[in-house]
Amino acid sequence: MAWSAQQPVNELQSHVATSSEDGTSKLLDEYIGQQRIQLMQQRIPLGPHDLCLIQPADVDAVIDMYIAAGHEERDPYWARPWPSALALGRYILEHPQYARDRSVCEVGAGLGISSIAALLAGAEHALLTDREPLALECGVRSARASGVPGVAETLSFEHVTKLLSPLPSSKMRAAFLDWSEGYTGPKFDLVLACDVLYEDFSVEPLGRLLPQLLSDNGQILLADPSERTRHNREYFVDMMLSQTERPLLLEECLAVQEEMDGKTHSVEVLRFRFRQGTETVGVKTVRRDLHA
Ligand SMILES: C[S@@+](CC[C@H](N)C(=O)[O-])C[C@H]1O[C@@H](n2cnc3c(N)ncnc32)[C@H](O)[C@@H]1O
Secondary structure, eight states: OOOOSSTHHHHHHHHHHHHHHHOSOOEEEEEETTEEEEEEEEEEEETTEEEEEEEESOHHHHHHHHHHTTOTTOOOGGGSOOHHHHHHHHHHHHOGGGTTTOEEEEESOTTOHHHHHHHHTTOSEEEEEESOHHHHHHHHHHHHHTTOTTOOSOOOOEEHHHHOSSOOSSSEEEEEOOTTSOOOSOOEEEEEEESOOOSHHHHHHHHHHHHHHEEEEEEEEEEEETTSSHHHHHHHHHHHHTOSSSOEEEEEEEEEEEEETTEEEEEEEEEEEEOOTTOOOOOOOOOOBSOO
């Protein structure tokens, strides 16, 4: 199926404006190629802010769309918010110093929650990346609907290698980036990744990609469900700490609790940066309940 992320924007924008007036989960319609995907907006409190997420109303409809298009291999996990993203969003709003005036790039952004939080915390600009065009579309719309200032009305989505210069005119931009690709473009001060370690085969590509995106003095913030695929998280941390070109330090590792859908979810938030000069490599692990 040919995706058209740009085409339906104008059609939907008026609906977004209308529906944000009543602030409820009003259903929105969109046509993607020949397929119709119904969107909804959902309000989620995040610190002092109210996120307004624009997302598919029914994840099954996304799966049906993939099947109809002959893309059974694609996953619909971008189509809803996950506790890790909310936990990292909250962490960023509680530690705005990591985002303020920084350039931000998020991988596997889905609905872009942690990037939206980074912009609300004063980031200079944020680049959402994912392999799913509709995820990028929903992420950018969610930023606008959440009141992030300076997000351009219409954005065209291109591969990440094509859009990074000159400097973005929009506070938020979005681009395709598959983790399996190498990356040689500009670096970012803050690299975000939430709930991306769920497949064993993704760990090595992400372990290579994230340091490639990171500026010399930048930081990586990773959020991951505490109890799921723990072995992937441990392998990822090992990869970060033993990069041959330039090892990273794990500066912080928090276990936080996130309430969602009437359940409490435990999420690990990890903060990495490059080892500087002759700094001794040592993993400083700090555990405390952030939202307890
Ligand atoms: C579990 S979802 C998490 C979404 C979002 N980060 C969150 O926590 O709410 C995983 C995301 O990774 C994206 N993804 C999966 N494999 C990918 C790949 N190889 N390259 C780029 N994005 C990928 C999916 O499209 C999806 O948006």
